[in-house]
Each structure stands twice: as C-alpha cells, then as structure tokens.
Amino acid sequence: MTIDINTVVSLQYKLSNQQTGEQLEETLVDRPMQFLYGIERIIPTFEENIHGKSKGDKMSFGIPAADAYGTRTEEQVVNIPLNVFHDESGKINEEHIYVGALLPMTDHEGRHLRGRILELNAEDVKMDFNHPLAGIDLLFDIEILDVRPATQEEIAHGHSHGEHGHHH
Numbered sequence: 614m615t616i617d618i619n620t621v622v623s624l625q626y627k628l629s630n631q632q633t634g635e636q637l638e639e640t641l642v643d644r645p646m647q648f649l650y651g652i653e654r655i656i657p658t659f660e661e662n663i664h665g666k667s668k669g670d671k672m673s674f675g676i677p678a679a680d681a682y683g684t685r686t687e688e689q690v691v692n693i694p695l696n697v698f699h700d701e702s703g704k705i706n707e708e709h710i711y712v713g714a715l716l717p718m719t720d721h722e723g724r725h726l727r728g729r730i731l732e733l734n735a736e737d738v739k740m741d742f743n744h745p746l747a748g749i750d751l752l753f754d755i756e757i758l759d760v761r762p763a764t765q766e767e768i769a770h771g772h773s774h775g776e777h778g779h780h781h
C-alpha cells in the first residue's frame with residue numbers, strides 16, 4: 614500500500630531549522646502523527662514529498678519558509694494598550710503577562726490567534742502574531758510507520774480515526 618488520496622498515514626517526524634540545524638519538534642514514539650492523506654490540512658509540499666511512499670520508508674526533505682508557514686511580516690507585530698491585559702482588579706498579572714509569554718487572543722473578527730510578547734512598557738505591550746515557524750526553512754526527517762486504506766466513515770468525516778486519530 615502506497616500513500617495516496619484516501620489512505621491513512623502514520624509517521625514519525627523530526628523537524629529542524631534547515632539553516633541552523635536546531636531541532637524544533639519531534640513526534641513521540643507512542644504518539645505518531647496520523648492523518649487522512651490529501652484531506653486533513655498538512656503543508657502541501659510535505660504531502661508531495663511523501664506521496665507514493667510505503668511502510669518502512671525513510672526520507673529527509675527541506676521545505677522553504679515561503680512554502681511552509683510563510684515569511685515573517687512586520688504587520689503582524691502590533692502594539693496593544695497595556696490596559697487590555699488588566700485583570701478584574703485593574704492590574705497586570707505577571708504570572709501570565711511577561712516578555713516571551715505566548716497568549717491566546719481574539720481579533721476583531723473573533724478569530725483566535727496566538728501572540729508572543731516581545732516588549733512591555735508602562736503604556737503598551739508589543740506582540741508578535743507571526744506563526745512561530747514563520748520565516749524558518751524547515752527540514753523534515755520522516756519514517757513512514759503505516760499506510761492503510763481510509764474507511765468510508767473517515768472519508769465522510771474528513772479525518773482519521775483510531776488510536777492516534779480523532780476520537781468521538
């Protein structure tokens with residue numbers, strides 16, 4: 614069985630920064646990545662690179678930032694008035710609000726975003742809403758653990774089921 618549309622793939626991966634070699638993410642041995650190929654949202658170049666592979670195959674490939682999480686933009690770095698971050702008592706909770714903190718936020722249209730605090734001063738907070746992997750050329754080391762046909766139910770739901778898939 615080779616990887617194609619309507620197969621469920623499980624794999625281990627190690628993700629590094631292609632330029633610095635720094636390791637960024639790694640799947641845990643008992644927690645592989647599993648997904649319905651071609652349907653669940655994965656980086657397109659990632660899918661192209663594993664197309665046609667089968668169980669036991671190992672491979673390494675790079676994906677330039679522009680094809681992965683995009684490039685960093687200064688428009689995604691914004692100043693927000695400090696009082697937005699006040700708690701009920703009108704104070705800043707330093708347990709949550711500090712340089713480097715990653716905060717869940719909501720924009721004007723109700724979309725959920727995560728922003729990292731870059732700077733704090735008496736008036737405002739400078740936050741970076743770029744994706745943490747934006748601007749980074751990615752290097753993946755992959756091992757395909759399993760490829761199986763998707764069930765009709767998985768295809769209808771648009772995601773994989775089972776131990777490492779969606780649970781209902």
Ligand SMILES: [Zn+2]
Pocket residue numbers: 766767770772773774779781
């Ligand atoms: Zn489902």
